Amino acid sequence: MIIDKQIFLRCLTTLPIHQEELLGDFLKIQEVYPASVPINMILMELLKNNDTEELGRRKNQLLLTLPDRQAFYAYQFETGNIVPVVLREEVIDHLIEQFSNDPPKIKFDPNRHDAIANYGKLSLDEDPDLISETLAMIYAEQGFPGKAIKMYKKLSLLFPGKSCYFAIQIENIKKSKDTNSKE
Numbered sequence: 001m002i003i004d005k006q007i008f009l010r011c012l013t014t015l016p017i018h019q020e021e022l023l024g025d026f027l028k029i030q031e032v033y034p035a036s037v038p039i040n041m042i043l044m045e046l047l048k049n050n051d052t053e054e055l056g057r058r059k060n061q062l063l064l065t066l067p068d069r070q071a072f073y074a075y076q077f078e079t080g081n082i083v084p085v086v087l088r089e090e091v092i093d094h095l096i097e098q099f100s101n102d103p104p105k106i107k108f109d110p111n112r113h114d115a116i117a118n119y120g121k122l123s124l125d126e127d128p129d130l131i132s133e134t135l136a137m138i139y140a141e142q143g144f145p146g147k148a149i150k151m152y153k154k155l156s157l158l159f160p161g162k163s164c165y166f167a168i169q170i171e172n173i174k175k176s177k178d179t180n181s182k183e
Contacts, residue, residue: 019046019049019050020050022046023043023046023047023050023051026039026042026043026046027043030043034065035065036065037065037066040062040065040066041066043058043062044058044059044062131151131154131155131158132151132155133152133155135151136148136151136152136155136169139151140169140173140176145173145174145176145177148173149170149173149174152166152169152170152173153166153170
């Protein structure tokens with residue numbers, strides 16, 4: 001289905017009396033082009049004026065096609081007016097003040113948490129499958145020469161062509177480790 005320019009342009013100039021006919025046309029067009037932002041915006045406006053029940057059913061689906069939902073939410077669906085920026089800033093300031101005065105609190109729920117389990121320990125476990133030259137360099141720079149050497153040994157097994165390079169890196173780490181321990 002090709003969008004008929006006449007139907008599309010008529011929506012901008014149609015009197016409110018003929019909008020029901022136009023709504024039917026746009027529902028058909030929207031089925032063919034479900035991700036078209038202009039079509040969906042016009043369809044929402046037509047639904048708002050003619051069929052609020054259908055708007056309620058389709059609103060979430062239509063909103064997904066909008067690239068800037070935040071700007072759309074500034075548009076008041078009920079009144080059709082743009083919310084002034086000052087009003088939005090007042091609302092945001094009120095929300096920040098409300099959050100500051102009564103911050104949310106984390107409540108312990110014994111049904112969700114096991115008192116015996118050490119949840120922090122899981123975050124310290126390293127993934128043995130995570131092997132990279134960059135990680136080896138980071139370990140060396142952060143003062144973990146043992147981890148860096150171990151990582152370079154694994155890398156030399158994975159990439160035999162670069163094993164000489166990795167051997168040099170291991171030697172450099174050992175030298176810097178000896179230099180640091182003598183100072």
